[in-house]
Amino acid sequence: MQRVPADAQLQAWNAADELLLSRLTTNDDNLLLVNDSFGSLAVALNQRVTAWWNDSAMAQQALQENCARNQSNLPKLIHSTDDLPNELTCAIIQVPKSVALFDWQLGELATRLTPTGKVYALGMVKHLSDGHQKAMRRWFDQNNPGRAVKKARCVELTEPLMVEAVQAQHSSTDDGLQLISEPGCFSAQKPDPGALAFLHCFNRLPKVNRVLDLGCGNGILALSYLRRHLHANAVGIDESAQAIASARASAQANGLSDRLELIHNNGLTDLNLTDVPLVLCNPPFHQDTSLTDTIAEELIKSAAQVLGKDGELWLVGNRHLGYHQRLKRYFRIVEVKSSHPKFVVLAARDVKN
Incomplete structure (x- = not known):
């Protein structure tokens, strides 16, 4: 796995990715990956991923290169400005730095989940700000943060709510x-x-x-x-x-x-x-x-x-x-x-x- 641009000082995954992999159940399938920065989750989960939604052209390049490097299937690519599929059952979102982007993405997911669908939101604890926490509570009635491991957290979000979306x-x-x-x-x-x-x-x-x-x-x-x-x-x-x-x-x-x-x-x-x-x-x-x-x-x-x-x-x-x-x-x-x-x-x- 390699970042784009390549950086010898930084790796292409973190402890939050590893925690997510340990939290997924065998029933979590047909996955939508959101903000998978360098394709590490797409490679690790491979056949279980149906689509990959991201804002970044750099992330897309990293995904393509890392899938080829690991002989993994390339999932369907969806840019952040493109429409998401409906009837989502499980989405995994790496929490971005931007609270506004995170809030907007959660809204897009909440309106397309099935009633029993869920979202896993993962990130390092130091990067999960009060604003990120507020966005999760705004869009989902049930927030299960689980136990932090290696300073990482994976929050399970269920029971989506319909509230006003973030505007430009x-x-x-x-x-x-x-x-x-x-x-x-x-x-x-x-x-x-x-x-x-x-x-x-x-x-x-x-x-x-x-x-x-x-x-x-x-x-x-x-x-x-x-x-x-x-x-x-x-x-x-x-x-x-x-x-x-x-x-x-x-x-x-x-x-x-x-x-x-x-x-x-x-x-x-x-x-x-x-x-x-x-x-x-x-x-x-x-x-x-x-x-x-x-x-x-x-x-x-x-x-x-x-x-x-x-x-x-x-x-x-x-x-x-x-x-x-x-x-x-x-x-x-x-x-x-x-x-x-x-x-x-x-x-x-x-x-x-």
Whole structure:
């Protein structure tokens, strides 16, 4: 089993996965797996899994690679924005970091379970917040937490309730850009402070006819560029299906749908993009609950590979992450464009061969 991106410091499963496997009964079959981050449960349960529901393109890539590596059957893949089947009898959900995403997913499951159906919610105890606990009580009348093992917990949820579903969040920037964020989208309640710090530099960005927003989230960077440059078009890529749905809704709200192409994908993997004049990026430094710099490294590396001859990568990040050193691995020229007490905006050009 291996994570995507590969990370020698982190493994592709945890004690919560192991606890779930010990809790399942022989009657638990026709399983729906939710948020199976790297396919570890799909491989372990193999023939008992009928469908696999996930928001992440990275998780899907990991599932496909790990199933092939272990010669396991690939279950039916369902993106988070696709409809779930009805009459579910048993679902297993790895509790995500986002409470809003978890609440929304529980609602989707609760409305599709049979009256005797059940959900196993699993996670490490330190990651099961009061918000997660509240969401479980909101959607299910019976919550059986069982005994914690190796600091992991597996909660059995039964008797679903019909309550009001979580809705998309609406926010806006100071200059009036409307942002719509579906449950689980990064910085849903208000614009991300790092992105706002980046926007202060947008009057210094190169004027180009095509821009790539790598890790676009709800579209704040790409849409802000399009509003300032009426001749330009943009491509937004994100590994989260909820983020892509958010960016699509935001583009529509701002009348920019015809100028923004959106792609749900793990970075630039298997995409044929070349000669891009400008890449914008606000890279993540965590993968759900795990802190990691491998995703940012992959995004920087892939951006360098698709830039045109005079293309530039502009990136915002927390100052302490030291992205300028990573950029220097792939670019000859790296400049600080803006310095903030918490954030730094960097521009890189002249790709190393």
